[in-house]
Amino acid sequence: MPPVDVEWTSVIGLANQTLTTPALIDFVDQFASELPEDVCTYIRQIHRRNSLRNDRLAGQLEEAIIAMNGQGVTPVLLKGAATLATAPDERRGVRLMSDLDIMVMPGEAERAIAALGAIGYEIYEQASPESSRWYVELNRPQDVGTIDLQQAAPGPAYLYPGNGHTLNHCAPVLLGRGSVYVPTPTYRALQLIMHDQFEDYGYWLGDLDLRHLVELRDLNNSVEGLDWKELASHVSSELMKNAVETQLLALAALLGVEVPHSMRSRLIPRLQFMRQLMQARFPSTRVPFLAMTFLDLRNYRREAVTRYTQTSVRRPGLWSMPRADTLQFLLREAIAVRVGKV
Template sequence: MPPVEVEWTSVIGLANQTLTTPALIDFVDQFASVLPEDVCTYIRQIHRRNVLRNDRLAGQLEEAVIAMNGQGVTPVLLKGAATLATAPVERRGVRLMSDLDIMVVPDETEAAVSALVAVGYEIHEHASSESQRWHADLKRAQDVGTIDLQRSAPGITHFYRGPGCTLDGCVSKPFGQGRVYIPTPTYQALMLIIHDQFQDYGYWIGDLDLRHLVDLRDLSNSAESIDWKELASHLSGKLMRNAVQTQLVALVELLGVNVPHPLRSRLIPRLQFARRLIQARFPIMRWPFLTMALLDYGNYRREISIQSQLTGKRRRGSWSLPRASSVRLILNTAGAVRFGKV
C-alpha cells in the first residue's frame, strides 16, 4: 500500500521533473481507491495525452523508416524509438519522449538524410562531418517530435569494442511497413547506461535519470529480458565496470530489480550510489562530491590511452591532469538545471 502521509504535490512535481509522470498510471490503476481524486485525474490525463502523442510519434517513425528503406538504409532504433517499436500498444503511453533517436552506419548517412528531406524534413542543426559524434536534428512543422539522426552508439566508441560492434547486438525486425534493427534488451540496457553515465556525464557529476531506470526495469521484465551474464561480458575495464554497476545498484535499491549479487556488491559502485542519494536530498552536496571523480580519473585516462592506441592518435599520458576546458564542462554541467535528471 502507498504511504499514509504523502505530500502529493511534491510527488507529482518530482515525477514531472524526472519525466516519469505517465509511468505513474500503473500506481494509480492499482491504488485509485485510496488516492486523492485530483491525483488520479491528473495522472490519467497526462497518460491519456501521452498515448495520443506517442501514437503520432509511432506513425512518424514508421514513415521515416519506410523512406530510409526506400534508399537502401535499414536504421537502428535507439532508446524511446526502440520502445515504440517493441512495446505492446497498450503500454505505448507509459514512456515520455521528446524525439526519435535513430542510428545509421556512417556510409549510409547521406542516403538517410536525403530520404528524410524527401519526405519534408528540414535539418534544424547538425554537427560537422568531421565530428567524432556526428548527429543531425531534423524536424517538420506537422510533427510532435524531431528526429535525432546519429551514426554511432551513445558514449565513447571504445566501450562497444567487446564481443562485437553495435549491429552485432541488434536483430532485424519489421516495423509497420518497414524494416529496422532493434538492439536486444541486453544491448539496449548497455546503451542506456553508457548514454547516461558518459554521454550525459552522469557518472562524473552524480546524476540519476529515473526515466531511464524505469526503462531498464521494463527491459528486465520483458519477455526476452536482460541477460546479466552477457551484460557483464561487455564491461571491458574498471571505469566501465564501476559506471555500469553504479546504475545496477540504483536499479536494485530504487526499483527492486533482481540483479545478480556480483554485479551490485562492489564498494565503489555502492559509494557512487550513496553519493547520488545524498545529492538528491541535499543538492548543495553536489559540489564537494565532484571530487569523487578522482576515484576513477586514472581509470578514465587508461581507457582513453587504449582508445588512442587503437586509433593511432597521440594522447597525453595516463596520469596527466585534466584539461581546463574539461573541468569547466563538468562544473557547468553540474550547475545546470537538466530536465529528466535529479
C-alpha cells in the same frame, strides 16, 4: 501499499521533473481507491495525452522508416524509438520521449538524409566537422518530435571495443510496412546505461535518470528479459564496469529489480550510488562531490587515451589534475538545471 502522509504535490513535482509522470499510471490503476481523486485525475490525463503523442511519434517513425527503406537503408532503432517498435500498444504511453533516435551505417547517411528530405524533413542541427561524434537532427513543422540521426551507439566508441558491430546484437523487426533492426533487450540496456553515464555525463556528475531506470526495469520484466551474464560480458574496462554497476545498484535499490549480488557489491559503484542519493536529497552537495570524479580519472585516461591514440601518453602511475576546461565544464553542468535528472 501507498505510503501514508504523503505530500502529493511534491510527488507530482518530482515525477514531472524526472519525466516519469506517465509511468505512475500503474500505481494509480492499482491504488486508485486509496489515492486523492485529483492525483488520479492528473496522472490519468498526462498518461492519456502521452499515449496520443506517442501514437503520433509511432506513425512518424513508420513513415521515416519506409522512406529510408526506399533508399536501401534499414536503420537501427535506439532508446525510445526501439521502445515504440516493441512495446505493446497498451504500454506505449508509459514512456515520455522527445525525439526518435535512429542509427544508420556511415555509408548510408547521405541516402538516409535524402530520403527524409524527400518527405519534408529539414536539418535543424548537425555535428560540427571537428566533432568526434556524427549526428544530424531533423524536423518538420507538423511533427511532435524530431529525428536524431546517428552513426554509432550511445556513449564513447572506446567503450564498445569487444562487442563487435551493433548489428551483431540486433534482430530484424517489421514496423508496419517498414523494416528495421532493434537491439536485444540486454544490448538496449547497455546502450541506455552508456548514454546516461557517459554521453550525458551522469557518472561524472552523480546524476540519476529515473526515466531510464524505469525503462531498464521494464526491459527486465519483458518476455525476453535481461541476461545479466551477457550484460557483464559487454563490459570492456574498469571504468565501464564501475559505471554499469552504479546504474544497476540504483536499479536494485530504487526499483526492486533483482540484480545479481556480484554486480552491485563493489566499493566504487557503492560510493557513487551513495553520492547520487545524497545529491538528490541535498542538491547543495553537487559541487563538493565533483571531487569524486578523481575516483575513476586514472581509469578514464588509461582507457580513453589508449583507445584513441593506440598508445599511452602518460607513464603508468603518473597522476595529474584534470585540465582547467574540463573542470569548468563539469562545474557548469553540476549547477545547471538538467531536464529529467536529479
